[in-house]
Amino acid sequence: MECEWSPALEDPKACPMPPKQFTAESAWKGKTTVIVSVPGAYTPTCHGNHAPGFVSKAKEFTEKGAQVYIVSYNDPFVMSGWRSALGAKDEVHFATEFDLGLSKFLDATVDMSKMGFGTRGARYALVVDPDLKIKSFDKEASPGEVDSSHVDAVLGKL
Structure with a gap:
């Protein structure tokens, strides 16, 4: 699920359009896709060390013919706000993985219950x-x- 980018979202007070459901087949078939899973939006490692690199190097992914999806357990409105906070527009998708379906399929979840966060998607990159x-x-x-x-490790895989 994702709130699509629109120029109105450059205003941090703007509310995105209702989220849209998508399937892997509808969004990724016919395209090389990089999926970057993070345990949580705005968290120190995700916000400071991980997602910003994909935003700053989005053009390099496009030049290599790949689209980028950053996914997290957070709701689509939080993901939309995080995209705006990081200065990304439509060059990187920020999507929700509420049911952890992909992460469970990949055996890539992490139990963060001791921190009060429950089970989340692990940190991983998938091409x-x-x-x-x-x-x-x-x-x-x-x-x-x-x-x-x-x-940089993910760019090296393309």
């Missing part, structure tokens, strides 16, 4: 080819690490 086949999958050993899912 999917236009036929929806997994080209690479790199899951971090812990939610606080950004090594194999770092923007």
Whole structure:
């Protein structure tokens, strides 16, 4: 689920249009897609060390023929606000993974109950080819690490 970008969202007080559901097939088939999973929007590692790299290097992904989705358990309105806070527009998608379907399929969830956050998607990067086949999958050993899912590591996979 995602709130699509519109220029009105440059105003931080603007509310995005209602979220839209999408399927992997409708959004990713026919395109090389990079999916970056983060445990939570605005959290220190995600906000300071992980997602900003994908925003700042979005053009490099486009030049390599790839689209980027940053996904988290947060609701689509939070993800939309986070996209705006990071200065991203429509060059990077910020989507919600409420049911953790993809993360569960990849065995890439992390139990953060001790922090009061419940189960979240782990920190990982996934590259999917236009036929929806997994080209690479790199899951971090812990939610606080950004090594194999770092923007430069992922660009090297394309």
